[in-house]
Amino acid sequence: MKKIVALSLLFALTIFHGCHKKSVEPDNRLHLIEGTIWGNVYDAISKKPIFNARVEATGFSDVDHWSSDSCYTDSNGFYIVQVNSLLYLKNTTGAADLSISKNGYKSWISRTIFYQDQDIKEVIAFLEKQ
Amino acid sequence: MILIVVVVFYGCSDKVVDNTQLHAVHGTVRGNVYDSGTKHPVPDAKVVGLGFSDSKYQSFDSCITDSNGFYILQVTSLLYRNHDTGHAGLEVYKEGYKIWMSNPIYFHDQDIIEIIPFLDKQ
Numbered sequence: 390m391k392k393i394v395a396l397s398l399l400f401a402l403t404i405f406h407g408c409h410k411k412s413v414e415p416d417n418r419l420h421l422i423e424g425t426i427w428g429n430v431y432d433a434i435s436k437k438p439i440f441n442a443r444v445e446a447t448g449f450s451d452v453d454h455w456s457s458d459s460c461y462t463d464s465n466g467f468y469i470v471q472v473n474s475l476l477y478l479k480n481t482t483g484a485a486d487l488s489i490s491k492n493g494y495k496s497w498i499s500r501t502i503f504y505q506d507q508d509i510k511e512v513i514a515f516l517e518k519q
Numbered sequence: 520m521i522l523i524v525v526v527v528f529y530g531c532s533d534k535v536v537d538n539t540q541l542h543a544v545h546g547t548v549r550g551n552v553y554d555s556g557t558k559h560p561v562p563d564a565k566v567v568g569l570g571f572s573d574s575k576y577q578s579f580d581s582c583i584t585d586s587n588g589f590y591i592l593q594v595t596s597l598l599y600r601n602h603d604t605g606h607a608g609l610e611v612y613k614e615g616y617k618i619w620m621s622n623p624i625y626f627h628d629q630d631i632i633e634i635i636p637f638l639d640k641q
Contacts, residue, residue: 433593435582436591436592500629511631513547
């Protein structure tokens, strides 16, 4: 008798667990993670700010969509760009790359920049002359 | 028998991890140099950054402060795989002032560290 009760209870629990799992939202929903990257661009030797360098940011995503933003540095070599990653719910860390170009200098590409939502990351770039 | 298996496994797993490989850790050190008495910026001071490494290799970078006493330098440490913290030293020279030397500056990859030296007159 006890065996029958125990087996019934186990069966009921298994069914409940199965149903409960189904009620959880799938992880394949998408959400947007936004960040900001700012900093200054300098000449690698003179350490003087580089004016009018083009800064391009690319935010990578779990889907085909990816965002890009770009700007030019001001007289202090300052830039600020926004990055977005469209990610599955299970992922909370976005990733972006920064590329900087200026006539007379070798083009500069950052390492992958990882960011959480609303992060403000400072990245300083030193460009080498061609 | 169990002991032999454990010893063999330990030997194999030890060979997989190679801690002697080197990797570079990059950082940026920046700040402003001031006169310790007047607290005014010190322009045209020479700032030298040294990145220390696990191997014989050391990196150097230097610059001259601008009219605001501002400087910015890159530092690099070449480290064995099992280390992730680099360290650097900063030296500041200016005629009429004593040489200024920093304490060791510890940094992780991509760190941006601000150091503000105050120079004493000679």
